[in-house]
């Protein structure tokens with residue numbers, strides 16, 4: 001079944017139908033979901049979801065736009081949440097120079113701290129990187145991230161950059177953007193990258209694939225992403241689903257039963 005590796009079901013966009021939507025996932029072929037926290041408030045909500053739904057796992061970390069809320073007490077909270085049985089990653093963490101909500105120095109400082117948290121708790125990382133390709137790669141190399149492992153979520157850089165991350169042992173998260181008309185760059189990346197290094201993700205409620213572009217996204221739309229990857233790689237959809245599911249199990253579930 002499809003393994004959804006990046007969604008934000010704690011988002012208020014799901015307040016009206018969260019339970020019924022999540023309960024419909026497995027009958028529609030979505031086997032497992034990782035709910036990724038981003039803000040301080042989303043940490044507790046992700047824990048609650050993880051405890052309520054057997055097929056849902058949690059990732060804990062603060063998004064680069066949110067690191068203004070980070071301090072030692074929050075780092076301690078992250079550490080505690082990462083110890084839970086169904087905590088499978090530290091994320092989403094990284095650098096965002098597009099929105100630039102916090103200074104680059106602050107973003108880099110907390111990115112390093114959260115990379116080292118992942119090392120300490122033996123979890124992979126979910127990386128958010130926007131308009132910050134060079135600094136992201138530099139910090140990851142300086143922190144020896146090849147020993148930590150993880151995924152570059154919503155991969156949006158060039159094929160050359162993809163090769164650098166793949167060489168570090170990282171996976172690439174592929175979502176709705178691959179179905180967009182102007183997504184030539186990401187289609188080149190999907191074509192060049194080995195299938196056993198790709199992960200399926202939505203970033204719900206954001207980035208819905210065509211034909212739902214601009215609407216609220218949810219994991220039920222992942223078949224459109226699967227269809228596009230299968231088309232680009234010239235393989236069947238079943239193979240895309242099976243291989244990406246194995247990839248996600250290998251990266252995230254090695255210690256979870």
Ligand code: NI
Nearest residue numbers: 006036092203
């Ligand atoms: Ni996200």
